[in-house]
Amino acid sequence: MSTTADPTRMDQLQSLLHQRTGPLTRELLLKPGEFGLGKVPARQLPDATTNMVCGYCSTGCGLNVHLQEGTAVALTPTTDYPVNLGMACPKGWEALTVLDSPDRATVPMLRNASGKLEPVTWDTAMQTFVERLQGIQKQHGAESVAFLSTGQIPTEEMALLGALTKFGMGIVHGDGNTRQCMATAVVAYKQAFGFDAPPYTYADFEESDVIVLIGSNICIAHPIMWERVMRNPHDPEIIVVDPRMTETAMNASLHLPLAPKSDQTLLYGIARILIENNWVDHDYIDQHTNDFQEFREYVAQFSLERVARESGLSEQQIQRFAELIHDGKRVSFWWTMGVNQSHQGVRTAQAIINLALMTGNIGRPGTGANSITGQANAMGSRLFSNTTNLLGGHDFANPEHREKIAGILGINSEVIPTQNSWAYDEIIEGILRGKIKGLWVICTNPAHSWINQTQCRDILDRLDFLVVQDMYGNTETVQMADLVLPAAGWGEKEGTQINSERRIGLVKKLRPAPGQALADFSIFKLVAEYWGCGDMFAQWESPEAVFQLLKECSRGTPCDFSGIDDYEMIDKAGGIQWPYPEKRADNAGERRLFADGEFFHADGKAKFLFEDPRPLTEKPTHRYPFILLTGRGTVAQWHTQTRTRQSAVLRKLYPENPFVEINPADARALNIRPGEWTIVESQRGRLRAKAMVTHAIKAGQLFIPMHYEPTNRLTDPVFDPYSRQPSYKSCAVNISREGF
Template sequence: MNALIPERTKKNSLLREWNGPLTQDLVLNPGGFGLGKVPGRLQPTNTVDSVCGFCATGCSLRVHLKDGEGVNLSANPSYPVNIGMACPKGWEALRVLDAPDRATTPLLKDASGKLQAVSWETAASTFAAKFKEIQQKHGPDSLAWLGTGQITNEEFAFLGALGKFGMGIRHGDGNTRQCMATAVAAYKQSFGFDAPPYSYQDFEDSDVLVFVGANPCIAHPIMWQRVMRNPHNPEIIVVDPRRTETANSATQHYAIAPKSDLSLFYGIARELIERGQVKRDFVEQHTEGFEEFETFVQDYTLEKVSEESGLSIAEIERFVESIAAGKRVSIWWTMGVNQSYEGVRLAQSLINICLMTGNIGRPGTGANSITGQCNAMGSRLFSNTSSLLGGHDFLQDEHREKVAGILKIDVSKIPNENCWAYDQIVQGVEDGRIKGLWIIATNSAHSWIGQGRFREAVEKLEFLVVQDMYHSTETAQLADLVLPAAGWGEKEGTFINSERRIGRTRKVHKAPGQALSDFNIFRILANYWGCSDLFKDWRSPESVFKILTRITEGRPCDISGIDGYDLLVEKRGIQWPYRSEKMDGETHRSLFSDGVFYRKNGRAKFVFDHPKPLPEPVCSDYPYVLLTGRGTSAQWHTQTRTSKSDVLRKLYPKDAYVEVNVDDAKALGVSSGDCVVVSSRRGTVKAKAFVTPTVQAGQLFMSMHYAETNYLTKPDFDPYSRQPSYKHCAVRLSLPDSAAVQ
């Protein structure tokens, strides 16, 4: 293809090719799966199965078709993830595609500052001209991109390769930095690779399940249903400052003081050692660093931990006894651990307990991070951000040479250094070092921590490009150029769920107007940039998937045994690694059953450090701790999609709210439904009060789904993962007055 495509007829022909006939590869078969491929002709079909595009549970939805287009959904009863179940978001996944605020044509800001509809030719040529001008004027560090956990593996790979190898954009990161970076860093340091070790079958096989900073009852409802299917009458232990929906259903709930969890788990480790609960043979044969860890935790006595956590000694002892009595103990965590200024060490305190007690590599065990977004796992492996494609290392020459050889590019095009993380990119924008920013499928102007600073920073950019399904997002409204993207259900590709299962997502709906899949937007931009020759073999998502399988060969995430999409459908998803049917053919597989880890010596490592002081403790001016998290199972992140469903909107509050303890509300004269003001050192917002005993006195809770919340949060970051600490900051609560609010 030519780098520029000026002729209208050629351009229209390409757009037809890239938007494509709907579901052209679906044919009816007795199993209900679309296995065949008859290009260019719509086939009669009743249903096709597609992995959901909301959370990382990775449910399979059966899409019911009429005239080839998806008109309804049901849960796939034969898929090993959800076994016929779906949450409210999944049921409504098709409805959000027809929203009136879909981006249907490229939009370019005119001289008056208004976004106006333009052609793809104008949009792509402007993108290339503006970014090249910035790059030539300000140097290689002047451009960056911020991606997502919501696009397919094939699109991640295309974005990362196009940005770094094609356009020479050195810095790129994704919003998965906000949710999973801590788990990534913890696993890499402890195990040698980013490797969540579990299978969802472990929810049903454990006799003790510990949930730390996790509320799967609403955040991952289908996972919680798997817990409810557990036949072993398990102990379900929840560690969370709030009495969440999950805590209400638990057999034990420990409402610790916020951010006292690292001390707590060091204390639990000490007590397990004192009680002789260390599996010495396993520790000696498969780990390193335990002797130092054993000495380290001696400082964390029951008395010290009780004082710091707010739990009684009796409560801590009961917690320890439950772990000691369990034969198959699994520990699960999500954002309450990850989104912390010391989250990596906290995650490793959980890993350490599993290692020392031998609760890893067996059914029903494991130190298990639950992933957030539908393809955050794919982002971790294929986005070319925190690691080189396929879990390789930018810093290792042999890795760069391997990837360059498979991609048929000069190795000099692959950077030999790591790029900036999300917070460093934002800081670069704020400092004026980054002048051009490309944001793909994420709503940073809502979700990034310390929102006021972010919005002020992007005003300094010379050119902001936003690529999204909707033109109405807070971020798109700040853009100089909006590129209209297809969403879930409007494109082909693969996702990787929390348990490392790769599943196929299908095109069952035509994208509106001129909106294109992110994959085809990248193809267009490669043409206009003049680097399309690098991607001549990247003809379709499946062709890229086959390239990725070759890139992973020999890595812990090896999927070289998957020869294409058909096998994914036939196997109902495949967990990595999958080198061959003979080696990796089981439906449910956990890692480390052989006790061999991914570090060079094959041993897992005990990693630990003393807790650090709170970055922002409460004081007389800001006497409340603000906690944040998921609101309801009907909401997703910044509500970009879920707010488009009439059904889902009825299942959650329309406006921002703040949960207030009963005693605190009484002291302030506040009742449920009252308008209140929440202030931090970074902003002041209004919200409706919800008075409830589920939050402790001196604590408040606000849902992450409302833009108001992140005007309050404080930008602190874990030093190892660069993940933001959303879960704790100091705030004030008052009744409305003349204070300025957002």
Template structure:
């Protein structure tokens, strides 16, 4: 079977391929597209989920693209990355064949797929036989279709019999996931993007929306209600400068600020009594925030009491629609879960949930982070289920046609715990898929030391040149966006398709096909016999969501998703007699209540907007939202005499993306951002230290040092510095502290010193 899969035809996207769907894991290319000059596909960068129109040549390969005019997300707009989305496919450092490292010389040599698959299997089976199922782990991504994510997670845990695996969504969305699960009973962002256009007050916390999600900023600009746009951020970012109100918060003072806002709102009776009946824990919360007066939080927040009082009035004015939005400035924090829940609490007690222009809304980072949250089989059992629940394990086993005992009941270690176990020698092997932790992980110098403790490191990626691929024992070349099919889920829960419009170079395979090869070689191929192509996998995964809050059983397939302009979950079969819609005996967590949805339909009759919690019913056992809180903690690493500056990190420009693995392949995008690392410093600090504009400086933390060009910028406050996260040296400095609830790293606040080089 292995040789049969390897010998499958792998030609360009010609009419022959259109007539033979499902080859080499590309999935079905609908025959209706054969004569067409364009196809649509969701952008593979951020989780905004813009749809692009790809213009094809006669061979069916994309030669150009433009944003899709009528798609309900981007409405004909695209950011610089989207316009250049095809460029990374033609990069000269694309992987074209598997590579094996010579342990004696460190040099890598090409090998064929049969050799690579045999090596992968024999090495990992040997490690498992000797050290058990806890001895290896995978680290995956939020940037491949969820059909591939699910295949990886199920193959690893149920097919190969290992336990540990986590996705790099742990670096961006774990805080929001945990906050929603604890507060709402399920990871359920409640909003639709139309809320940007229907709010009277928009609060952006820890979010430089203009740069990180420029299309969503354009949605705000379409708002005709003349909204107050409030930006809570230590820096005077591009978004803060465009807002009506900038709150220059002291770094990590957000939790104390939100508690002070709740104090003022409750003290002044500006709550919504009806909305509070749909919560639990309000009385205890009201007592808790009684001590959080604006005066008491002034030192921690750096804000005058009058500023806090004014802000409290703005976000609780009766009759006004208030929406709260956050991204990495909140998520990447040592107390991010409680900060996110503090915003959720403010929305709950003021009645700003489930209505147009409202919500406590996390904006996702990666294109398929939401797909990872539901289908990667890491922190949650595939389909939004719970590994610890025996009924859930049995349901998933039945849906997959495998014994229930093949599904683990224990939780995997989290990302940081996996790496710590590798440092201790407990995890002997790592399989890294479509991510680059040797650049992106916090305190990245630790990974270089950790590498020597691993017996076997496999990296599966588009490029053989990433920091992670460069140190791998075995490199597997994988196809990227534009070379495969599948589904992504964006921040507003919208499911939509991507399509293959270029042939991957050389012997490169889609991740889906690589997983098929490995399943056959391992001896568990029969378990995935029905996973013939991504759309077949989609139907299996769709059916597994039945009766869950993320139920999408009414979606027939990819064609319906394309015709509908994407579909937000939940989308259950309402006419199904076995549906939870007609089963009052179901527990609240297993109930998808139609009356909890606000739905607006497009002119074609398809649901274009679907907002959750319209009736105040949540997915908790009581059906009420939980108000959760705890006292703010001290900074894990505060500035001191030796390291007197607070280092902030974040997005640099709208043309940069994560570790620049893809954006650096575009000549046009490279012209739109500085090639070398730069650091923003306040002119007053620069003068005191004798630092000139554009001068090379050295930044040091307790973990490492780097050089950068100084950029004198009054947009940062005195005593603070800002580094864009995209440069490989930056995470040598960041502090390895984590939120105790989500295990998400605290990238945003570290103590450093700076001096002229």
């Protein structure tokens, strides 16, 4: 189509620039047309307090936002919100501060002939976007353009992006950065339960008498969840399975410092002990599961001696682990990135699920096989982004599903792809192979976060056209972009998020975005108009209108929330967990799945799934004798630090420079002193890091936080075969004093 601006389109552009990001929160009673591009005049807004969910991690805390003369001046945790009950972590307390950063992206930027990014108008940005990407598709085919999305924008924006790209722009391949954190749990649940369905509620932290945390340092990664553990009145046994003596492990009843990636073997060995001692719930197994007999026969090979040898744990530690599970009346199993980010993450997660099923620890208070999500809206991305599945957990390959979604959206089902997208790693490989020439990156930073960073940057540099849409103009990926689209952040737009426990919470607009930045929702609407498919999205007129469409997409599915009337109902309820089907919804503040023993497979039963454990993909060698572990550094850091580094308060709470944890014995052998600069290198790259000498890490292992820019120069690009999730947690490295 021609991209010459026409009056109708220009009118809409001006309208979007005027309205910016939609109406301010309804408590403030301000119409969207009452402000321009500058600061909201204080006289227009009364003093008020409103509440909304935090936009950082998947915990989904409720925050009170206090306004003085129309300006958001402070935050406090919401005392009666069922998630955090009046608690907040440092990131939540600083959520407003990072919005005022001088690094905000405030105007579209286009790389000029001399290679410099320079400001352009939104009209020029949109015309360039369309001309370049449509030109690539015309020359190389529809599949030559892809997108990479995020778990950090509202569900309605994710859905609009997924529908726009897949139905309107003819883009087949698009994935989200949730592939880096939650894909393993998604696949594990789908295969075992029949749907991506974390079964728990946060109340289970307080109801368990045995809490098993596997590869999960919730003290640091999810501190409010740890606070819920601390509220538990039952004096629970806390078992932490983790190679490092993490902050969570320091507070455990039993810490099992197993060899990296031997957790699958350990869990099979625990299953064998439980079976041999008849410490299983035969009635539950018979009524609600399939394939237990095959599982029983399979785990017989995991003798106590074998498990001790392969895990590095003592036989007494392993036996004690099994005994604590047996002694518990309400045992809950929790895992996060230490399991998910693995070359065998899916089967390891299912080994956890198997333990919950065989002991009947699911569906009751204080139980469950519970994956803890990473990003604020990773659950929304998993269900409604059109990446790993069709809207609402439907299947692109299922004709009935395509017809259902097409009917709800008022589109021809023939525009819906009949195949699933390539996964994130396959998209990156597609660029390398010359199959993908144009890429649109939304609210994520792959030049920092993707595994084997040096290769990733080289691959991104091969694109014909890279568009990056972000709220900050200084991310590593923005610096590589040909076109930068400035986006609004949390608190500058509205929508919903779905947290780890399936709770749908509300995000509100408290202020306009700076400069000419627009809500991602408005940017997607602009793209639709300039691309020539705007009519397809006429009923997608606002985030709340999209919410109503998604309700219908969810109807009749396990994630059905058709009983939720509107945003106001979510607000008044303090968030609502799915499922919440129309005419069958209850008013319970917290609800868990599978209380009736019914799962989502056709026969209503869960499946036992298992497979031979596989060795580390990169073992230590003479040249690279250490195993590198990565993970969350401090509670004040978040992912690539795009936001947290914008707060002076948060920066004071973590080391400015990368650091590497090393065991004292290894430090003595290498003459490395605390605080000394070291060089850590793998086959793929090297970095400088200050030595932190600590018994928290075992001899032969090192630990570097994932947040620092150079960390992923080292990591090894291997992936789980079922989830395609990267294995960030282990690779072979060397360490030496700098200059030696």
